[in-house]
Amino acid sequence: MHDIDIYDLPDLLDRTQRLIGLDPGTKTIGMAVSDRNFTVASPIGTIKRTKFKRDAEELKAICLDRNIGGIIMGLPVNMDGTEGPRCQSVRTLADNLQTIAGIELPIAFWDERMSTSAVERFLIGEADMTRKRRSEVVDKAAAAYILQGALDAIQRHLKI
Template identity: 55%
Template sequence: MHLASAARQSYRHGVTVLTLQELAEQTPRDTPWLGLDLGEKTIGVAASDALRMIASPMELIRKTKFTDDANRVLKLMDSRGATGLVIGLPLNMDGTEGPRAQSCRAFARNLQRIREVPVTFQDERLSTTAVERFLIDELDLTRKRRAEVVDRTAAAWILQGALDRLRG
């Protein structure tokens, strides 16, 4: 399923998913958003500025239990005054969804059971690869240091991609 049709069929997956434009229209102006890179063991978190121009890496959450992870995300939203979430959706190269994308949808669905949060998905194909290449080529970080920053930097990459798309 392609991303555009995925947004239109959001109720079928049990979660209200907004398009990027709808997220912008339904969240108060001058409020930041959070970006999430949902991995198997960690959640990379990034935040935008209030004008939604720049995304910055914020935190790495080491996954434990879903409720604890979700509450940490919600606390970060509250502490930043964030009004929306941009979650990376790991599509296959042909644009279809696989098990990892379904896992991201399940996270959003379960999070909305705790609190109604405006959510959109951002295609994250190759985001981690692009971030790792940047960290190696531009910053010359060691493997250990890259491991510490890659997921939250990937979250910033995902969020920045959404912010850039929104501005056209």
């Protein structure tokens, strides 16, 4: 059950559940969670990618521990709006999380164009972070940026 319309996610969760935002990269998966009202995204960490089974077990444990009811995955769409190999990789990860790892949560995708570069610019300009420190936080911050964009869209949709 993935490629759910993002606006349908709130209706698929109960009032106690939250959303997790994922920024899947080749080396890490950045993570952020929403509050129960779907208004604020908070970065929570990264999973250092190793073997799929171990990564999926770690994600599954986090989802259970934090009462997650749905997943929003950043989709790295090309600047011209087309989907390339990186998008296919994210879609395959979503398929595998559900079919192989048994994570039975609805998954929606959110266009993550420019999320990492926007976060990098902020960390350099506003937060004045060193390169080493930025590398430690950029993935989870990008996940929060992705999730916050999706939450803002959901909130705008709910007010219509």
